[in-house]
Amino acid sequence: MTGETYAAYAEHTDEPRFTDWLREQSQPDWDAAVEHRFVKELGAGTLDEDAFAEYLVQDYAFVDELVGTFGHAVGQAPDMAAKRQLVEFLDTVTDEEDDYFERSFAALGVADERWQDPEPTDATAAFIDLPGRAAREGGYAETLAVLVPAEWIYESWATAAATAHGDPDSDGLPSAGMGLPFYFAEWVDLHAVDSFVAFVDWLRGELDAIGPTLSPHREARVASLFDRTVMLERQFFETAYEKPQATVDSEVSP
Numbered sequence: 001m002t003g004e005t006y007a008a009y010a011e012h013t014d015e016p017r018f019t020d021w022l023r024e025q026s027q028p029d030w031d032a033a034v035e036h037r038f039v040k041e042l043g044a045g046t047l048d049e050d051a052f053a054e055y056l057v058q059d060y061a062f063v064d065e066l067v068g069t070f071g072h073a074v075g076q077a078p079d080m081a082a083k084r085q086l087v088e089f090l091d092t093v094t095d096e097e098d099d100y101f102e103r104s105f106a107a108l109g110v111a112d113e114r115w116q117d118p119e120p121t122d123a124t125a126a127f128i129d130l131p132g133r134a135a136r137e138g139g140y141a142e143t144l145a146v147l148v149p150a151e152w153i154y155e156s157w158a159t160a161a162a163t164a165h166g167d168p169d170s171d172g173l174p175s176a177g178m179g180l181p182f183y184f185a186e187w188v189d190l191h192a193v194d195s196f197v198a199f200v201d202w203l204r205g206e207l208d209a210i211g212p213t214l215s216p217h218r219e220a221r222v223a224s225l226f227d228r229t230v231m232l233e234r235q236f237f238e239t240a241y242e243k244p245q246a247t248v249d250s251e252v253s254p
Contacts, residue, residue: 018211019204026230034156038237043161045180055240061118072135104183123235144207145225155200158191
């Protein structure tokens with residue numbers, strides 16, 4: 001993190017967005033996550049299937065906490081329009097995305113007990129702890145500080161992968177489906193479709209609106225949470241390749 005305040009950033013930036021400042025504060029982990037070997041191999045269809053299966057098991061272990069955190073965000077959201085956006089996204093995660101996980105586990109030969117009762121890696125355990133704690137101990141801004149990078153990183157690498165390795169689908173969106181197993185192609189497409197891209201931009205807008213109103217202490221807290229989320233996303237990709245479990249960096253202080 002550079003330590004530059006948002007006010008200082010905004011003074012020398014055309015059309016500043018609070019979330020752009022947070023992304024810059026999270027470098028170099030941001031670029032390391034969205035350009036990670038894991039996501040490049042996934043988009044190209046060259047990713048080792050055992051590594052992907054391990055990643056999906058760990059990601060599914062995190063989904064339950066993610067759903068709970070979005071539930072917190074629904075309660076914290078300032079108006080019904082925002083609550084509706086969050087509820088609609090929760091419906092996608094608990095329906096379409098959950099179905100994807102179950103079909104993929106079956107296709108990849110992942111035993112039921114492995115994904116239904118997973119043993120989390122250190123990175124997964126840290127990731128499970130972070131969003132719930134941010135939601136319980138902070139307000140809407142702190143919750144968004146975890147949710148925004150968690151979803152924005154996926155939108156960033158997936159749209160890049162779909163553009164680089166796919167052909168336009170009937171709606172004009174680049175699709176990763178050409179010649180790839182469905183569990184690779186659909187995972188990219190789930191995070192590159194127009195509806196997800198629009199949701200991430202809306203989610204960023206929520207944090208863009210509240211960020212500049214925060215006290216210096218809360219601004220620093222939000223930046224720390226955002227930065228730690230990005231770092232854990234990078235480590236999450238890395239641990240898919242690693243045996244035994246990797247050890248994550250020490251906790252960032254609030």
